[in-house]
Amino acid sequence: MRIKQRQPYWLLLFLFSCVGYAEERLLVKTQELLRIKHIERCGDFFSQAQQEFCVSTTGKLSSQQLKIRVGEKLLATREIKHDGDLLRITLANNKYQSGPLWLEQGEQKSNEVWLSMKGSHVIAANKSEVAKNGDGLITYVDLISVIIEENADGLQTARELAKKYDAKIVGAIPPLNTYQLRLPVRNLIERDALVLRIGTEIGVDAVIIEESGAEKEIESEILRNNPAHADSLDKGEWASNRFLDAVDFYLRRIPAKTQLIKTAPIKIGVIERDVDFDSPDFADYVGDCRRDKKRICLYARDAEKPESHGSTVAGIFAATWNNGGNSGFLRGLDKAGPGFDVIVDRNSDAGITANIAASVNLVEDGVRVLNWSWGIHRVGAKNVDGKDIDSLVRSGLAMSGYEELLEEFFLWLRLKHPDVIVINSAGNGASFSGLDEYRLPSSFVTEQLLVVGGHELSNKKDARVTDADYAVKRGASNIDKRVDITAAACVHSSVLVINSEGEKHCGTSYATPLVAGLVAAMLSINPTLEPEQIRILLRRSAMTIGEEADFEPTDADDLTSPILPSERNNELNHPDIGRSARLDMHKALDLTVQSLKRVR
Structure with missing residues (x-):
């Protein structure tokens, strides 16, 4: 919504400075701006000592010039691995807290993203891991989430389920006793059969089937x-x-x-x-x-x-x-x-x-x-x-x-x-x-x-x-x-x-x-x-x-x-x-x- 009204003098100066700054950035056409496009947990989700994050970027990265900051802390070289446009960042749990992360390289600075050290994360299915169900909706074939009863040890119960059904734990929302499993199934018939069995297990409160895919622009x-x-x-x-x-x-x-x-x-x-x-x-x-x-x-x-x-x-x-x-x-x-x-x-x-x-x-x-x-x-x-x-x-x-x-x-x-x-x-x-x-x-x-x-x-x-x-x-x-x-x-x-x-x-x-x-x-x-x-x-x-x-x-x-x-x-x-x-x-x-x- 564009708002037009008379502004105080100080606000006009501030807005003109913002305009100049934005125009300067929009003139950069010969190279991609330094931007963080995505950040996601990766590596071992259940490590007690450290957490690994994968960061995808735009802009040409230089391992010699690049600086990465989390809050007020500058990351050490040993905490960063380069893989093309992908950065792997490893942070010790006893050293870092949740906060803004951004990149600096020479005069360029990236957008800030919020890096959470709290540990809840689930993974998305790729195009080969989804199918259409009977309602014509896109649904995950081999990824489900299991809500464990609140009086049970969630991680231990999830590990027992994974072992029993030859599944793998790939994500978790620990405060909600919820764990994401990758099932050994090839189609929706096999998935639904396993879902029925897992849903009747002692200690299992509910099984979540994810239906997500390309959608219309949400609610607009x-x-x-x-x-x-x-x-x-x-x-x-x-x-x-x-x-x-x-x-x-x-x-x-x-x-x-x-x-x-x-x-x-x-x-x-x-x-x-x-x-x-x-x-x-x-x-x-x-x-x-x-x-x-x-x-x-x-x-x-x-x-x-x-x-x-x-x-x-x-x-x-x-x-x-x-x-x-x-x-x-x-x-x-x-x-x-x-x-x-x-x-x-x-x-x-x-x-x-x-x-x-x-x-x-x-x-x-x-x-x-x-x-x-x-x-x-x-x-x-x-x-x-x-x-x-x-x-x-x-x-x-x-x-x-x-x-x-x-x-x-x-x-x-x-x-x-x-x-x-x-x-x-x-x-x-x-x-x-x-x-x-x-x-x-x-x-x-x-x-x-x-x-x-x-x-x-x-x-x-x-x-x-x-x-x-x-x-x-x-x-x-x-x-x-x-x-x-x-x-x-x-x-x-x-x-x-x-x-x-x-x-x-x-x-x-x-x-x-x-x-x-x-x-x-x-x-x-x-x-x-x-x-x-x-x-x-x-x-x-x-x-x-x-x-x-x-x-x-x-x-x-x-x-x-x-x-x-x-x-x-x-x-x-x-x-x-x-x-x-x-x-x-x-x-x-x-x-x-x-x-x-x-x-x-």
Whole structure:
């Protein structure tokens, strides 16, 4: 989303410097820029002394000039092995902690990626290791994951299973007692027979079948064929959530001399593949990002295209302002912010299992807010019109395994990390977000999961931003009472050339980081807030959208859980009661500041 407004003098100077920096990088055409394209665990996953990481790069590497840094530490030559564009890095567990990794070679610096030493990792199947199942979906042939009962020794049980079935342990999510096995099978008939046998073993809670392959761009719609709505984007979709008002409030209120607020740094985990650091939106994040303690930092693998899903989602958090393309909410808070960390990671391309592995690592690395702009529907799920949903679907067998894995994840969060909140997209199937036979993970009912639907600007010209009809539900957005709040679903993607216009993308994927970025800002003001308190503040501050629901059973007008009297100071006759909730970023920050008085 391109934001245009008058900026303070200091901000203009900063933005012009960013523009110059980005232009300089875009002029480099004779050689590939130094970039980290991928990083993944390799070698012995179960070594207690050290961990090995394989790093693929672009740009010509020189073993004499290359320097690799993890956090503030410079890696020794003996810790690095060169194999063409692939680097093998071996780190001792007692010497290194999780942190940013980047490359330096002469004047060149790479993007930073987040290197986690926490050890959860699963591998993806290659093209020869997948097949189509009876539902016509791509599924892994010989890779499965096994969830071990919580009272059992997970690794020992997995080793016993591997020995009994002539399998091999190739991945693990130890905090969830989940281990990935490579089975000695050649086709799906043999796989399913072994899955049935393994599933009945003592100590086995569930078996996860991974269905993952080439997919449509996850949870998004590109508006090439909807010019009428594309025009409305330039009027400011984010105005419906008071985006600029929230940025202005944070910049003025946090450093106020009379009542200075001390902020806390917050880590945000974004489960996405990569970000294009050749885009002006992200070009100034290369090298050591933490050169300014107040500055937001972005850690991600490098993408091929600026309009990628990951770049667009990450841009809503972190994109540089006024370069064209996106304008990141947390980036707008830099001068008053505590130094937010936005970590983009998906572990590997092993589908939902990899998403959870990445999430576990990130939480153990201190992430307070997880952005899940993803979700899946069960085969046979219907939309609100009774028609089949044909995108992001999985078989019933796969869904049952995923449901068990997600249940283990949220039970672990509740037990070990009760302060972490997951922000999840409601989905774009025009379906029901709260029924587990239709949708995961948004159907889970837990205080640590907040579900976000999507809206777009209405055509009502004289509506005020606070009016319920200022915005309307996007036709594709999933609905029902499990949805906590709606936010603007449409945004411009990042671009390669400064001041050019990015493609228009819409989907609940892009509503979700608006909420997640706001929640991170709220926690930076009051880090003692618990997930349920965050939900309460978001709902109390929310504007309305849609028709009055009157607490009737779910139908097409129930966009979110209806606003309750307790969310309006117990005023039974308040006009908002029974309506659906629309994000108000400014008021949510204001209520967060007010919550500090109760803490003190």
